[in-house]
Amino acid sequence: MLNILFSAKPAAWDEYQAPLNAAFAECGLHASLSRDHAPGDVDYIIFAPNGPVTDFTPYTKTKAVMGLWAGVETVVDNATLTQPLCRLVDESLTDGMIEWVTGHTLRHHLGMDLHITNQDGVWRDGIIPPVAANRPVTILGIGALGAACGQALHQLGFPVTGWSRSAKDIPNIRCLHGDEGLEEALKDAQIVILLLPQTPQTMNIINAETIARMARGGFVINPGRGPLIDDRALLEALDSGQLAHATLDVFRTEPLPPDHPFWAHPKVTVMPHIASTTRAETAARVIAENITRGQAGKPLHYLVDRGLAY
Ligand code: NAP
Numbered sequence: 001m002l003n004i005l006f007s008a009k010p011a012a013w014d015e016y017q018a019p020l021n022a023a024f025a026e027c028g029l030h031a032s033l034s035r036d037h038a039p040g041d042v043d044y045i046i047f048a049p050n051g052p053v054t055d056f057t058p059y060t061k062t063k064a065v066m067g068l069w070a071g072v073e074t075v076v077d078n079a080t081l082t083q084p085l086c087r088l089v090d091e092s093l094t095d096g097m098i099e100w101v102t103g104h105t106l107r108h109h110l111g112m113d114l115h116i117t118n119q120d121g122v123w124r125d126g127i128i129p130p131v132a133a134n135r136p137v138t139i140l141g142i143g144a145l146g147a148a149c150g151q152a153l154h155q156l157g158f159p160v161t162g163w164s165r166s167a168k169d170i171p172n173i174r175c176l177h178g179d180e181g182l183e184e185a186l187k188d189a190q191i192v193i194l195l196l197p198q199t200p201q202t203m204n205i206i207n208a209e210t211i212a213r214m215a216r217g218g219f220v221i222n223p224g225r226g227p228l229i230d231d232r233a234l235l236e237a238l239d240s241g242q243l244a245h246a247t248l249d250v251f252r253t254e255p256l257p258p259d260h261p262f263w264a265h266p267k268v269t270v271m272p273h274i275a276s277t278t279r280a281e282t283a284a285r286v287i288a289e290n291i292t293r294g295q296a297g298k299p300l301h302y303l304v305d306r307g308l309a310y
Helices: 012-027 090-111 112-116 142-155 178-186 210-211 231-240 280-295
Strands: 001-008 031-034 046-047 063-069 136-140 162-163 174-178 191-194 219-222 243-248 268-270
Touching: 001 012, 001 280, 012 031, 012 280, 046 280, 063 280, 090 142, 090 191, 090 219, 090 243, 090 280, 136 142, 136 178, 142 162, 162 280, 174 178, 178 210, 191 268, 210 231, 231 243
Parallel strands: 001 031, 001 046, 046 063, 136 162, 136 191, 162 174, 191 219, 219 243, 243 268
Antiparallel strands: none
16 A cells, blocks of 8 residues: 655645545555655655645655645755655646637737727727737746647747747747747847746846846746746846737746836736636646556656756
């Protein structure tokens, strides 16, 4: 019998308990899922950063920590975490992000706001958006989510450039990497989408210098993490017209404080970190399959590289 500890906020237990037990049974795992196993007896921890476990030291027998979130920035530098850590890659999470990214890209591409916010009797037929083929889109971060969004945007006709840390070759995406690659990726980009993890290397990657490389009047869409953006530089670029609009789902402080200038800025859309979320049924299957791999002695999927912090 495997002892699997569930460490997330209490509401998640109600959501996940049945799907996890069903997925364990489907995988043929004999597992006892609980929020109360004695630390020394735990084989695997299913973990969200807002749950009760913060010190992993007593979990001496634990083979791996299976994250419920795609982003690991709040746990990756926990010095007590010596067990392997897996982040979540889940088809529903990916599908949700594709929908959110394509929706917000099309909003800006088509200039929908002009008409949605101006139902005032004025016939504004002077601005015709270009076709997607003439709207270069750049995605910073072409991992599980960024690459999937890139494929969807390609299907819609956008020329897609992607940027990553390591060299990549992904069909339908012009792949660039490294410092020089970033310069090229941003050059003339009209819509920049951030799907990077939060690491020391990616902090403030959108700053005055990088924004200046984009096409004038461009758009920034950030479903990645708040600290990817230098907030002050973003506001200055919006005020100067270098950027036309920023759609932000994530912030340095969440919830975004009511007095933050983003709320009142006419060129900022604030979203409450809802771009995409983990869905219990699909996530449970991913976790059960990964535990099955671990039990069979196979390498775990989606292992976090602690040195790289993602
Ligand atoms: P992932 O598969 O790990 O992909 C991360 C991408 O970023 C990879 O392409 C990686 O490059 C690149 N990268 C990392 N560090 C870099 C650096 N220093 N320079 C250049 N590229 C770098 O992650 P994912 O599953 O796609 O998720 C991405 C992020 O989305 C998560 O970390 C999380 O913060 C965010 N997220 C947000 C929501 C939401 O609701 N807002 C939901 C889920 C996830 P390599 O390919 O070379 O490794």
